[in-house]
Amino acid sequence: MICALQHGDLNAQLCTSAELALPKFAAKVNANSSAVVRADVETTMHAGWTEAQVEETAHIAALFAAFNRIANGFGLPSPYQDGLLGQIRLNLRIRDITGAEPGKRLRKFHQRRG
Numbered sequence: 001m002i003c004a005l006q007h008g009d010l011n012a013q014l015c016t017s018a019e020l021a022l023p024k025f026a027a028k029v030n031a032n033s034s035a036v037v038r039a040d041v042e043t044t045m046h047a048g049w050t051e052a053q054v055e056e057t058a059h060i061a062a063l064f065a066a067f068n069r070i071a072n073g074f075g076l077p078s079p080y081q082d083g084l085l086g087q088i089r090l091n092l093r094i095r096d097i098t099g100a101e102p103g104k105r106l107r108k109f110h111q112r113r114g
Helices: 002-006 017-035 038-046 051-073 084-098 104-113
Strands: none
Touching: 017 038, 017 051, 038 051
């Protein structure tokens, strides 16, 4: 799964269609937000996510994109030594420490809120 994420392969066979739907939606919000249409939201919802979860994903993706653009505008370096790869490594270390499966806590959080 890590290799698929490193290469931006959101079609990896390691994830369920529901697990892939949300990152695909977030990627579209980040890369081309003006092209997002109601059908994109509905497609993500049909994969098993609630409208509130899709809405939160849009907010988070848009905010992170804005924060990154602001940081880039000021010429700030990444806080991770190896950029995205360093961030993935940090997340894996956190997983090793907590024993939590990536995304599991987020899914539980959304199930409680949904």
